[in-house]
Amino acid sequence: xxxxxxxxxxxxxxxxxxxxxxxxxxxxxxxxxxxxxxxxxxxxxxxxxxxxxxxxxxxxxxxxxxxxxxxxxxxxxxxxxxxxxxxxxxxxxxxxxxxxxxxxxxxxxxxxxxxxxxxxxxxxxxxxxxxxxxxxxxxxxxxxxxxxxxxxxxxxxxxxxxxxxxxxxxxxxxxxxxxxxxxxxxxxxx
Amino acid sequence: xxxxxxxxxxxxxxxxxxxxxxxxxxxxxxxxxxxxxxxxxxxxxxxxxxxxxxxxxxxxxxxxxxxxxxxxxxxxxxxxxxxxxxxxxxxxxxxxxxxxxxxxxxxxxxxxxxxxxxxxxxxxxxxxxxxxxxxxxxxxxxxxxxxxxxxxxxxxxxxxxxxxxxxxxxxxxxxxxxxxxx
Numbered sequence: 213x214x215x216x217x218x219x220x221x222x223x224x225x226x227x228x229x230x231x232x233x234x235x236x237x238x239x240x241x242x243x244x245x246x247x248x249x250x251x252x253x254x255x256x257x258x259x260x261x262x263x264x265x266x267x268x269x270x271x272x273x274x275x276x277x278x279x280x281x282x283x284x285x286x287x288x289x290x291x292x293x294x295x296x297x298x299x300x301x302x303x304x305x306x307x308x309x310x311x312x313x314x315x316x317x318x319x320x321x322x323x324x325x326x327x328x329x330x331x332x333x334x335x336x337x338x339x340x341x342x343x344x345x346x347x348x349x350x351x352x353x354x355x356x357x358x359x360x361x362x363x364x365x366x367x368x369x370x371x372x373x374x375x376x377x378x379x380x381x382x383x384x385x386x387x388x389x390x391x392x393x394x395x396x397x398x399x400x401x402x
Numbered sequence: 403x404x405x406x407x408x409x410x411x412x413x414x415x416x417x418x419x420x421x422x423x424x425x426x427x428x429x430x431x432x433x434x435x436x437x438x439x440x441x442x443x444x445x446x447x448x449x450x451x452x453x454x455x456x457x458x459x460x461x462x463x464x465x466x467x468x469x470x471x472x473x474x475x476x477x478x479x480x481x482x483x484x485x486x487x488x489x490x491x492x493x494x495x496x497x498x499x500x501x502x503x504x505x506x507x508x509x510x511x512x513x514x515x516x517x518x519x520x521x522x523x524x525x526x527x528x529x530x531x532x533x534x535x536x537x538x539x540x541x542x543x544x545x546x547x548x549x550x551x552x553x554x555x556x557x558x559x560x561x562x563x564x565x566x567x568x569x570x571x572x573x574x575x576x577x578x579x580x581x582x583x584x
Contacts, residue, residue, distance in 0.1 A: 255505065257501075257503070257504020257508070258474065258501040260474075261470065261471070261473065261474030261477070261505060262474075264470075264472075264474025264475045264478065265474045267478065268475045268478030268482065268484075269478040271462065271464065271479075272462070272478070272482035272483075272484055273482055290471060290474070292468060293467075296464070296471065383509045383510075384509065384510045386509075387509050390481060
């Protein structure tokens, strides 16, 4: 599976009330270019923090699903976050890791992910479900299932793909529209 | 290194679980400013503050393993309309400095920090001296709001920081030295 296919699969099953947090580099840039919406938060700097932001978004917004789109290098950079997620167990959190085994947004230098079984680790730190996925059909099916989280999905993807995406620059604008989406809808549901 | 008085040293050499009037008053002041979410990494100097945050059912408290993680957790809470406080030692301020600079500041998230000021006058631990000497310079270079508690009324300092945060949408830091609550 290519990064493009994994991202398209995820966004084909994002529901109206779901929100997403995506990690640094090409993952956020591809999502911003193709699927930008008020339901997205991008983490262009502070590499590794997408899962931490997603954790508290999930704990503060029980009525929504929060989908974190992480990478293997950014997961490794904030690895303790998996323990925190497993401890607080937000049932509405889906933690997707697009694993190409490399710092894909740099020059594809290899990470140390190949010797680690992330899904096994996720189970051992108390995620409700952890799975390794190789096809976009399987990814679509897994996110479509309304299983109780936190769910950990390690998606094996190939290196390579388009690199000429635009960058999210108006972060204040992105924040404002995201908060407006969250808070307005919260008032309505109350 | 200058020697420190024995009372200050006792903070680390004994486990003080008693309530503290100044910490209780600070807690009320935080609540007055709407604080309803807490995260951070503990420091002995802040034990009474952390205890109050942990024992307040109006405050959603999420523990974190590292200060960077705390910055991310607080950011998600802020985006959800919560009013978070992050607690840490200034060593952690350096550890999480890129996260403050590349997440909180460009996203304009005025998040309140309570940070222990180690490595200033009277320090007895060598590992704090370099970060101690650079703490205020770091905050200044980031353009952040901060106040150092010396002997002012802490509640007034908190008011001042919140006022600045409302004005410029930048994070704000209250620096507390050892013995701040004695």
